[in-house]
Amino acid sequence: MIRISLIELKKVSKIFGEEIRTIKALDNVDLTIEKGKVITIMGPSGSGKSTLLNLIGAMDDPTSGEVYVNNTEIGRLPERKLAVFRKNIIGFVFQNYYLLPNIDVVGNVLLPLIPYGISSQNRMKALELLELVGLGDRIHSKVGKLSGGESQRVAIARALINDPEVILADEPTGNLDSKTGKSIVELLINLTEQGKTVIIVTHDPRIAKMVLEHRYGKNIWINDGKLIDNPDFDIYEW
């Protein structure tokens, strides 16, 4: 099967701070991710995992280098086009879910579409997505009444509402117990069946293991802002 390169980073560096007090979060990173893959980005805290994810998701600009997503160099996009890019290409899943408490479950799923207009097809899709994540019977529940796992499922449905090509999940199981976390990761991995590319930032080796066992799964290791080809530890023994 021929796999097309969807995400490409060329000599990307990201430096935070100014003058002498700087932190090099990413250092000359080259990376290619093919369409339909499920990837974990693994590494210790402060290694640059989330920074890498934010650059791919057009949430931040690289200090140097180029980030291509879908053959578009996102660093060159103006603010308004970046918003459209984030809407159409990227779906974010955050560790803390970030759902709006004053609207119900289906309203949160439809949130990205609100300023662009919501059609009946969009509503149907929201319901389908909630069925997919196992919340078909909670569509009008207040999000404050949901468990952590249910909230994260809503967040995943929200990330999928625009039918994005790339799902970026930053520590999606960080606030969940192991059983719930496992079901969330399974849900994310299964999105590859729909042709989605899923990138999961985590420092949980169990997630890395699950991903690696998937036929399209791959682990990427990062430490001190640099990608590592052969980590000196075994995730199965972590």
Place this chain on the structure above:
Amino acid sequence: MVKLRFRFLFKFSVRNAFRKKSTAFLSSLAVAIGLMLVFVVGAYTTGVQAQFDDNLTRTLGIVNVIEKSEILISTPDSNLPLTIIDDLQNTDEVGEFVIDYNIECQAPYSYTVEYWDKLENPDDKLIVIGLNKSLDANWGGFTTRIIQGRNFEVGQNETIISSLLTDIADFPVSIGSKITLTLDVIGRETLNLTIVGIYESIEDGTPPFVPRNYAVYTDIQAVWDARNQSRIETDIYTMVSLRCNVDSYQDTLALVERINDFSNTGGYDPTYVSAFSLYAFYEAVEQNLEIIDNFTAILGIITALSGGLAIIVGQLMSVSSRIKEFAILKATGWKSKHIILNILYESITLSLLGAGMGLVMGATLIFLLRGNVTPFGNTPIIITYRGIFQVVIYAVFLGVLGGLYPGIKAARVRPVKVLKEL
């Protein structure tokens, strides 16, 4: 569908506006107080304006003549000879327009001591005005409309009184009642008159704390007779009002100018007269009123702006507490303009709620102000669609003003920065 897409954003914003109900209510209340003031002041000035416009309408074609060097006050101490009528009639380009005379002989002093403490204000007075009915065939001027009873008859010691007196006088003023009017301070000249009619008199917008004079009309001969008893002044006209057949205020003023020019060249020798139109008087008052209007409007706007400030503060607090939310919205594809619109819709919703509250509060206040116990007295306060529309426009303006800066601030949020800090 594209045209309606912001409908969803609007609904979302309205729901967000009331997320913190107490804050939303207080912000709206602050706006409501300011807009209530705008509304009430607007309604009051509209009422006063309507009265002045009515008065202006009544001055069309009316030219008043008094003795030169006298000034227009309620009781001019003016002496015009009985020949003044012929003199005016014979004045070139004046007499041809005159259709009626309304000869007045106002009491030299209108201290109606019997009623000093029986009117609304201690300094209010009754002015006794003698009218020459025989020279005024159509009975023009301000006493045309008798709304109760009938007009007075000559030689019968009868009088007609202002309808305003019936509301405020603390003595009998109904048809058939008798009143005694003293024409000077030492009580030598008195008139015993029977009230036979009440003429329509409208409020002129004067606040009740300003002393007023209430005109009591009777036969001019009765006034002269009273004066003859004291042998001081007799058979003079205090003021001659000409009712002229003209089409415009400019023509009225042209006649005034013509009489004054004629008088200044000795045309009425030995009596020099001064003509004037109340139009000029009301116009001058109206200009002053406009200044007061503008001042009160500015005052109202400043108060309303302070309400807008409350919206800004409320929205800034709201934006600060929801900064994470805006970061998420941007991360999910919202544009900066969507965030700004969201905040604008929220603040406009709050200020429109304030407008609604302000209109209700204002209408209640106007209802209360219509009583006599307030400084506004009986002055009509007119609520117009224009006044309501004005309040709504102010509310939208305040909403935009109150939401713009917080909206821009929210739109500047960089998702990555906010989310990293959390």
